[in-house]
Amino acid sequence: MLLNLKTKIAMKKILFFFIMLSSITSMAQTLKCITHENKPPIIFSKKTNDSLKQTNAINMPYTVKIYVTIFADNGGSNKATTNEHVLRQIQNMANQYQSQNICFLLVGIRQINNTDLNDHNVSDSTENTELTPYMVNGFLNIFVHKYLPGYHGYAYAIPNTYLSVTGNIIESTDVTGILGHEMGHCLGLYHTFSSWVEKNGTVHKENVARSGDCKNCEIEGDVLCDTPADDNGGVDASCIYTGTAKDACNTSYSPLTNNLMAYGDYRCITTLTNGQGERMRTFLATNSALNAFLVHDALYTPVFGNTTISSGTGHTLAREAVYISEGSANLTVNGTARQYYQAKKVSVKSGTKFSPASGGLVSVKSNPYCN
Known part of the structure; x- marks a missing residue:
């Protein structure tokens, strides 16, 4: 229907x-x-x-x-x-x-x-x-x-x-x-x-042990040994584990209740x-x-001589710094171009000309999320 x-x-x-x-x-x-x-x-x-x-x-x-x-x-x-x-x-x-x-x-x-x-x-x-x-x-x-x-x-x-x-x-x-x-x-x-089940019914779960024959933290669970095994057995409002289960080797769980990738009480997860x-x-x-989502430490624009951008959308993004018109090459943005420049520091040198027309835009912003 x-x-x-x-x-x-x-x-x-x-x-x-x-x-x-x-x-x-x-x-x-x-x-x-x-x-x-x-x-x-x-x-x-x-x-x-x-x-x-x-x-x-x-x-x-x-x-x-x-x-x-x-x-x-x-x-x-x-x-x-x-x-x-x-x-x-x-x-x-x-x-x-x-x-x-x-x-x-x-x-x-x-x-x-x-x-x-x-x-x-x-x-x-x-x-x-x-x-x-x-x-x-x-x-x-x-x-x-x-x-x-x-x-x-x-x-x-x-x-x-x-x-x-x-x-x-x-x-x-x-x-x-x-x-x-x-x-x-x-x-x-x-x-x-995390756990998973094979088609034949075999269950794969992480054990608590970090040494000896029961250790399997490198291949089971979240495949990380510095996060303790977790059975998702419950966490109270004080971020205290409330579960009572034991793993396949009869060892009690003691998970990180504040780990960002745990469940339990979500007011607890921060680390x-x-x-x-x-x-x-x-x-x-x-x-x-x-x-493809990573940015460089620093970028210079333009790279190949004086440049004019009159249309299209572009992003010039870096972690530490973006340098505009650094040296002998100058940048002009006009027309309907929409250009975005962002880093912890954006340096706009003399010789830069921003004059977008209707429909155009130039955005120059610092990034506060990388210390």
Whole structure:
């Protein structure tokens, strides 16, 4: 039976209403997001990790370009959240990732009016493809929806180039780790309690042991040994583990209840381990899709003599500095060109001329998210 768009939207909102009525009262306990998709985890060899250590040291922190789309209903009503709330949560995420030498460059926030995507059913794979036309190329895309029935955040795959979160998560002042949690999945991290099942029924779970015959932390769970094994057995409001289960070797679990990739009470999750940081940096260095989101330390423009840009959209982005018209080459931006320049420091030298016409734009901004 084919449903028109208006009927489809109405049914989705009814479904969301009943899901909310039946959900557990704690926001933290209702969050679900993408996991292994029941397949073996991606494991990097020791040779790969070792070969990247020097590269990582030279190029850190890795700076990831991000772009935020906030959905609203057709006509602009029922906007998922505000720019101010987004900026606050981006800062929270930047703080959480800083110790792992990963920072972010927020290039833009825009509003898209689309009632269907503002109430986005991530369980429907056909709906997920509807996000594709709204991807901003060259950036890791963050989509904010008013509703994600059954979810507060979703990363779609591990790793991935885009994620979704709900507006109420962005607006929360006590739950500050969900955006960072979904970003972790995009950059290659699994849940600390991850497991998977073979077709023959064999269950793969991480044991607590970090030595001896029971040790399997390098190949099971989140494949990281500096995150203790986790059974997702429960965490109370004081961030204390409440589970009583034991692993296959009869050892009690003692997980990190404040780890960003755990579940439990989501007011607790704020930290990442060094192993998680190394894994994310390895994905950024080796995955071609993610590597495209990294920016250089410094950029000079123009490069090849005096240059005039009169049309098109361009981004000149760097971690530390962008130098405009440095030396003998000068830059002119006019006409309908839309040009964006952003880094911790943007230096505009004499000889630069910005004179965009109607429809054109020049944006020069500092980036506060890389210390």
